[in-house]
Amino acid sequence: MPEEVLLELRGRVGCITLNRPKALNALSLEMIRALTGALLEWRSDPAVLAVAVRGMGKDGPFGAFCAGGDIRFFHRAALEGDPRLEDFFTEEYSLNHLIHTYPKPYIALMDGVVMGGGMGISQGASLRVTTQRTRMAMPETQIGLFPDVGGGYFLSRCPGHLGEYLALTGQTLSGSDAVYAALADGCMEAARLEVLWDTLQHTPFESGAAVEHWIRTFFVANTDRFTLALPKINAYFGLETLPQIVHALEAATSDAWAQETAAVLRKRSPLMLHVVLEQIRRARSMGLADDLRMERDLVRHCFDMAHLGRRGATSETVEGVRALAIDKDHNPRWNPARIEDITPEMVAPFFISPWPAWAHPLRTLA
Known part of the structure; x- marks a missing residue:
């Protein structure tokens, strides 16, 4: 090998x-x-x-x-x-x-x-x-995960609200x-x-x-125009809540980009979309080490959703991976199934560390 x-x-x-x-x-x-x-x-x-x-x-x-x-x-x-x-x-x-x-x-x-x-x-x-x-992307919401590996840190530092857009949609x-x-x-x-x-x-x-x-010296002039609709991204993804973002996109019935973007979001894990929006906005004021510690907390909760009574095969991430890479049916059974069904009480525990500070696995990062 x-x-x-x-x-x-x-x-x-x-x-x-x-x-x-x-x-x-x-x-x-x-x-x-x-x-x-x-x-x-x-x-x-x-x-x-x-x-x-x-x-x-x-x-x-x-x-x-x-x-x-x-x-x-x-x-x-x-x-x-x-x-x-x-x-x-x-x-x-x-x-x-x-x-x-x-x-x-x-x-x-x-x-x-x-x-x-x-x-x-x-x-x-x-x-x-x-x-x-x-071809660059952070597509984790497709599998019921979140943009980790420091994704909160570097995506939140993209221009305007581009970070929220890239994190939520997984756009390439x-x-x-x-x-x-x-x-x-x-x-x-x-x-x-x-x-x-x-x-x-x-x-x-x-x-x-x-x-x-x-x-x-190998770099070439970047003559291509930015292909993403940044003014639209800022207008929609700067809204306060996920339902506000999705509903505003869906209300723009004459805008093909808005309709396509809303359709993408409707396919992602509703629970993790809420978590990811909170992640990016928290990370914007965090340093790298604190962001990575937050992400370590998040990923533990993704596979062990104790506050929702879901562990192992019933976790959102395991279901997302199953649908994409194991059974390949591309039909994840998200739970809850609708963005509108997610409550703050479902999201908040993701941001509570399962470890005391002195025992955190990334406690030595500075």
Whole structure:
């Protein structure tokens, strides 16, 4: 079985290749541990000036960055009571924090699919590079989850109310749109990625900043217009409550965009849409560490909805994964089934930590 994370030192740049192409490089616990170990080792190695990460595509290097976490594992582990599910999220969020606070340049080459956990290992990069093949999203509401891996932190810092829109709908962004959304720093041609990667080992860099500057020379002018309707997004997704947002969209009967957006929201988990709106708005005033601790609380509640009497197979997330990736019937049985049926009493407990502060699994993050 091939290694799922390939590590090499090219010149003075630590290079990481996610090597699980058949799964679009979806992160396993073993991959998270390999990434963490490499970053910790290179952090203290004076021979390493910077780190670059890419994903292996089905047809060779590049073409897919990372499609997220291994949701099939989530489903199986939740049904079996596998303690590694808890380990997965604790260690993944710790890795996200490590990347955001890394003292050396960390460069994410986000070619192809960049979703969920892939955003977690790229949004903390000091240089986030997209291409014309980039397809970026935080689509967790499709599976009855929420945009984790620091999603509250980085989505809430998008322009206007774009963060609420992306978090609730799971809308996919192109590489150029990602730059406008403040989720990428620049675009380059996908055809030049292999040249960039191969040249890393031959270029006599003197500093990490020099590595970043050199990679920026590959950027192309972002001449594409932002394709999302930001004024409409701000008008609707700036409304106070989820029912207000959906009802206003549905009332705009002559606006095709509004009708399509409302239809998307009606397909998502009503419960988790309410949770996600609250998450993004809380995160807007939080630092990264506090946001990750909040998300660790949220994800525990997603799989163990004790306040609703729903655990394991009856949780919203397990049902969402079942419908999308296990049975593939694309017909999740959300409970409650309607946005209008969600009460504040259903949502509030998600934001109460199941741990005292001194025992929180992410208590050491600063």
